[in-house]
Amino acid sequence: MKEIVVLSGKGGTGKTSLTASFALLAGSSAVVADCDVDASDMHLLLAPVVEMEEMFYSGKEAVIDSDACISCNRCLEVCHFDAVETDGTLYEINSVNCEGCSYCERVCPVDAITMKPSLAGDWYVSKIRSGAKMVHAQLGIGAENSGKLVARVKNEAKDVASKDSKALVLVDGSPGIGCPVVSSLSGANYIVIVTEPTISGLHDLKRLRELIVKFRLPSGCIINKADLNSGYKDEIQKYLKKEKMDMLGTLPYDENITSAMVQGKSILEEPYSNSETAGTIREIWKNIQFKLGLDGE
Amino acid sequence: MKIVFTAKGNTWEDAMDPRFGRADYLLVFDEESKELSVVDNREQSQQEHGAGPRTAQKVIDIKPDVVITGNGPGGNASRALEAATLEMYVGAGDMSIKEAYEAFKAGKLAKA
Amino acid sequence: MKKPMKIAIASGKGGTGKTTLSTNLSALWAERRRVTLLDLDVEEPNSGLFLNGTLVKQETIEKFIPVWNPDACRLCGKCQEVCEFNAVMKLGTEIMVFPELCHGCYACSDLCPNSALPMAARPMGELNHYRMDKLDFIEGRLAVGEEQAVPAIKRVKEYQKQELPDSDLIILDSPPGTSCPVIEAVKDVDFVILITEPTPFGLHDLKLAVETIRGLGKETGIVINRDGIGDDGVEQYCSDEGLRIIARIPQDRGMAKTYSAGKLIYPSYPVMKEELSRLIDFLEAL
Numbered sequence: 001m002k003e004i005v006v007l008s009g010k011g012g013t014g015k016t017s018l019t020a021s022f023a024l025l026a027g028s029s030a031v032v033a034d035c036d037v038d039a040s041d042m043h044l045l046l047a048p049v050v051e052m053e054e055m056f057y058s059g060k061e062a063v064i065d066s067d068a069c070i071s072c073n074r075c076l077e078v079c080h081f082d083a084v085e086t087d088g089t090l091y092e093i094n095s096v097n098c099e100g101c102s103y104c105e106r107v108c109p110v111d112a113i114t115m116k117p118s119l120a121g122d123w124y125v126s127k128i129r130s131g132a133k134m135v136h137a138q139l140g141i142g143a144e145n146s147g148k149l150v151a152r153v154k155n156e157a158k159d160v161a162s163k164d165s166k167a168l169v170l171v172d173g174s175p176g177i178g179c180p181v182v183s184s185l186s187g188a189n190y191i192v193i194v195t196e197p198t199i200s201g202l203h204d205l206k207r208l209r210e211l212i213v214k215f216r217l218p219s220g221c222i223i224n225k226a227d228l229n230s231g232y233k234d235e236i237q238k239y240l241k242k243e244k245m246d247m248l249g250t251l252p253y254d255e256n257i258t259s260a261m262v263q264g265k266s267i268l269e270e271p272y273s274n275s276e277t278a279g280t281i282r283e284i285w286k287n288i289q290f291k292l293g294l295d296g297e
Numbered sequence: 298m299k300i301v302f303t304a305k306g307n308t309w310e311d312a313m314d315p316r317f318g319r320a321d322y323l324l325v326f327d328e329e330s331k332e333l334s335v336v337d338n339r340e341q342s343q344q345e346h347g348a349g350p351r352t353a354q355k356v357i358d359i360k361p362d363v364v365i366t367g368n369g370p371g372g373n374a375s376r377a378l379e380a381a382t383l384e385m386y387v388g389a390g391d392m393s394i395k396e397a398y399e400a401f402k403a404g405k406l407a408k409a
Numbered sequence: 410m411k412k413p414m415k416i417a418i419a420s421g422k423g424g425t426g427k428t429t430l431s432t433n434l435s436a437l438w439a440e441r442r443r444v445t446l447l448d449l450d451v452e453e454p455n456s457g458l459f460l461n462g463t464l465v466k467q468e469t470i471e472k473f474i475p476v477w478n479p480d481a482c483r484l485c486g487k488c489q490e491v492c493e494f495n496a497v498m499k500l501g502t503e504i505m506v507f508p509e510l511c512h513g514c515y516a517c518s519d520l521c522p523n524s525a526l527p528m529a530a531r532p533m534g535e536l537n538h539y540r541m542d543k544l545d546f547i548e549g550r551l552a553v554g555e556e557q558a559v560p561a562i563k564r565v566k567e568y569q570k571q572e573l574p575d576s577d578l579i580i581l582d583s584p585p586g587t588s589c590p591v592i593e594a595v596k597d598v599d600f601v602i603l604i605t606e607p608t609p610f611g612l613h614d615l616k617l618a619v620e621t622i623r624g625l626g627k628e629t630g631i632v633i634n635r636d637g638i639g640d641d642g643v644e645q646y647c648s649d650e651g652l653r654i655i656a657r658i659p660q661d662r663g664m665a666k667t668y669s670a671g672k673l674i675y676p677s678y679p680v681m682k683e684e685l686s687r688l689i690d691f692l693e694a695l
Contacts, residue, residue: 179557347494
């Protein structure tokens with residue numbers, strides 16, 4: 001079973017649209033995982049039909065019993081996250097700030113603090129129109145995106161792939177380089193980075209590359225909106241060569257990708273399926289499959 | 298020699314679990330007494346962070362001489378295992394426990 | 410305008426134009442008054458690519474994690490007991506700290522009966538303070554491999570309070586999304602500008618962002634970027650929800666190219682300059 005993770009560093013490069021297209025091309029031989037859990041969008045293109053839904057508890061939250069509380073201030077003294085608020089008499093926990101470390105609970109002299117499980121979001125196992133299963137999630141508003149929900153989505157996708165004997169897990173990762181990205185990298189066989197030929201695109205690509213090198217993972221790059229700036233396109237290609245990253249392909253800026261999105265479709269579908277862009281995406285996917293030895297159907 | 302296998306079940310015929318940190322079971326085989334015992338590790342699959350070190354801790358407490366697994370431990374688990382003197386062998390992820398043991402004895406597994 | 414005035418620029422979806430807006434808005438506004446711009450997208454801080462200033466100060470951002478002192482330790486294992494994050498473990502005869510998992514709560518350090526886990530500073534990123542004429546620009550840059558953005562965001566905000574306490578106008582370029590780095594970035598501001606693109610992805614993520622911002626009780630206004638692409642879903646949503654659209658930036662290939670080269674847009678695009686001037690008038694009247 002192989003795992004491909006699609007990342008971008010910078011947001012807005014077209015990562016999710018492309019991952020959805022790859023998912024449709026992979027068909028039922030793949031399990032799709034949407035690990036872009038903070039504002040996940042892939043479902044808008046893949047229209048998953050939910051078969052199973054689970055709540056996701058991650059970490060804990062402190063709760064103060066105001067009847068038991070003696071206002072000794074000890075909890076406020078030990079909290080490093082500004083999560084204890086008081087007017088002098090009444091003590092309350094700011095649940096947005098609370099990290100669930102339990103330090104206050106341990107030191108409260110009258111046991112007025114309890115730790116309760118923190119509901120971070122929901123995750124789902126669904127079916128999409130390619131016949132494949134898709135695991136996705138929605139993080140709760142303001143919830144800690146520590147990568148735990150990402151890890152859960154990934155692990156569930158891997159379990160499904162294992163049980164159903166699927167050859168591929170295709171992961172739509174998060175933007176950035178923090179916890180959720182690190183979480184989505186673990187266990188990956190290959191990283192596909194979608195970038196754009198801009199100063200920001202190159203800057204973020206380099207930072208993401210640094211992270212991937214730490215994990216010793218092979219990676220390749222797709223330059224989307226490649227006709228926007230040929231100077232930066234060349235610079236990115238030079239950079240990829242220097243870093244020994246695969247150059248997977250380039251795509252022009254194509255308004256039809258947005259038009260398709262408005263219709264809830266990928267550009268591979270009618271009426272765009274014969275477009276040049278659709279053809280290029282299919283070629284890029286073949287390229288990726290070849291790199292992973294997945295093309296022996 | 299005491300050997301720990303990362304396993305999906307608790308008998309010789311069951312499959313190896315290729316994972317370390319989130320392995321379902323730790324199967325322990327004592328070559329001297331020929332006893333096979335099992336440690337249930339399934340709670341770790343619910344752990345999103347720190348599964349590796351936690352499993353490493355369980356392994357260390359068993360005090361094995363050899364650990365046989367599939368993909369090998371990740372970064373944190375590797376660090377945790379440095380605290381122990383044991384040998385780890387990888388590459389048995391697709392085998393049954395029995396096959397993994399035989400492969401180990403025949404010197405066919407790579408040392409991590 | 411209230412003083413000091415803090416305005417955050419946020420979005421649900423990444424790539425909608427936060428940095429484009431924050432840099433162009435700050436630079437144009439700085440023609441009228443002193444502005445402080447904080448780049449709080451510490452995982453991928455891009456504002457500095459568009460602004461050229463002199464480096465005023467550079468600092469290492471540190472986090473505190475426990476460090477094991479084997480001489481004082483009795484291996485009681487209390488540290489592992491009190492750690493909620495599996496960041497401290499007793500393995501054989503060693504106490505191991507996993508820095509990436511540590512949240513810096515100090516529990517293990519303070520509660521160790523033998524003071525064998527003192528907290529020590531560890532670099533996690535850097536802060537750069539630049540100045541160009543009337544614009545002070547401070548960015549937080551998380552070190553690659555560090556996972557937690559929130560401490561770095563906190564430090565940049567703190568730095569402004571300490572080093573530029575007289576700032577009347579502070580613009581905060583926040584990270585994308587709706588999770589805790591964003592909350593940290595916007596929680597003390599007076600107004601949140603939410604920038605989006607008029608597409609289904611833009612709309613979906615805007616709704617999440619609006620819910621988040623409203624949950625914090627913040628006043629908000631919407632900026633539609635790349636106006637003209639996609640559909641009218643966002644417009645309809647704003648109308649239904651009584652959300653003010655406070656600026657529209659048109660889709661323009663030329664502007665996109667200027668952005669791609671790392672240049673500010675308004676100096677060569679009067680349309681942009683006018684729209685931003687109107688936006689500034691609106692914000693000053695708040």
